[in-house]
Amino acid sequence: MLLNDRIHAFSELGNFLKQFKTTGNEKINTVLKNDDFFEGMDNKIMSAHHYNGWFTVENVLFSIQQWADILTKEKLHNWVSVYNLEHNNPKTIAVIMAGNIPLVGFHDFISVLLSGHKIIAKQSSNDDQLLSYLASYLVAIEPRFAEYISFTKERLTDFNAVIATGSNNTARYFDYYFGKVPNIIRQNRNSVAILTGKETESQLTSLGEDIFRYYGLGCRSVSKLMIPEGYDFDKFFKALYPYNDIINGAKYANNYDYNKAVYLMSNYKLLENGFLMLKEDESYASPIATLFYETYNSKSELTEKLELDKDKIQCIISDNIIENSVNFGETQCPKLSDYADGIDIIKFLSKIS
Structure with missing residues (x-):
């Protein structure tokens, strides 16, 4: 053939x-x-x-x-x-x-x-x-x-x-x-979105697709935000409101309630809007209905950290802050040449003899 x-x-x-x-x-x-x-x-x-x-x-x-x-x-x-x-x-x-x-x-x-x-x-x-x-x-x-x-x-x-x-x-x-x-x-790999505070409401709403599609279960789903010191989450939460009906899914709602109870019993500081929780955490793999976030002080500091952690990251989403980053709203629409873990599988297969 x-x-x-x-x-x-x-x-x-x-x-x-x-x-x-x-x-x-x-x-x-x-x-x-x-x-x-x-x-x-x-x-x-x-x-x-x-x-x-x-x-x-x-x-x-x-x-x-x-x-x-x-x-x-x-x-x-x-x-x-x-x-x-x-x-x-x-x-x-x-x-x-x-x-x-x-x-x-x-x-x-x-x-x-x-x-x-x-x-x-x-x-x-x-x-x-x-x-x-x-x-x-x-x-x-x-x-x-x-x-x-x-x-x-x-x-x-x-x-x-x-x-x-x-x-x-x-x-x-x-x-x-x-x-x-x-x-x-x-x-395991997870995806990260970089925010500067200058994103438009449209961009942040598009980011909701990267966060909520497949309930956040994909390796290309955003599970963590990198934000500047003093970031104002009000605009972020407002832009995500169109996705609020996700909480009507029983499995998602159960995870939301369970994880919220665990966080509160552990006295963790949370930000939440009724269907998504934000928790400051250095990890990348956040539980369902939760986004982790971490602050950065400069682009060089951010770039260095992401480079050190590249084996934990599938995609980086930003408004061209980082080279080869994915646009907001496009993580779940990969091209054929967007290889998981960055490994060229066709090249690998072409050498099997």
Whole structure:
């Protein structure tokens, strides 16, 4: 199977996904194999929410929309054209996927297959409804993918390389068991927003998308603010008010109430607005419904700290304060070349022999 064949299949998958939107699903008659898969995909979206209460239908559809937007022939070709992927010696890549947000393992999935390799995917039970169904659609479009894709719940065997995503604790386990083969092992990371006090209300409202999308469970979700001394949070809280209905979600509200009680019993100083708490803390991984914050005195001091802590950080969000930072509101819309942990997975896969 040539690279162009693989790109064509994924672009057809993109056309299929374009039918499922937060504004309402719309069946398009020209989509290939649609009669066989449209209704089933609608059911899978509901199943994803049924099996994982954090996966609201809106968040599942948002994730699907992001993939639909980038699975085009042009974007796929531009992504992989800088690599040499026309080899004829496919290897088997074991991929252990996280389950924190919908379709979180899809980038690894597409990376392995576009690179010409075979995938054995071990999904998290928190996110095991969607990807296997999309794989079935992919095989229906390009039957040769059938021998390249497999899913397992058993112990992984017979593979040539590993891509594993998990917590800091599971990373030690992964390193022990998979350290003898080529591997990418990812650990906990979080994202940070830098504020100066000069941001517009529109920018701060956009930042709410980075904070609240997926309830803040993604590694690209903002979990910490870096603020100047004397920062006034009134403007910040006002700009975030449009997201106040997040507290109506029972799981989020339970976490809010629990964490607030813990903080108050521990006599921590808090700022809160009824649906988000702010706590001064040097850590990056804040609990659900909480943002940590830390102050800085100068850009040089800030840059030095972020450089020292770069292995803990997935994204930095700012108004061009830091080089290569992400714009407000764009963390959950990554490009194909926005690699987790900054590791070029296509380059890694192209060297597996």
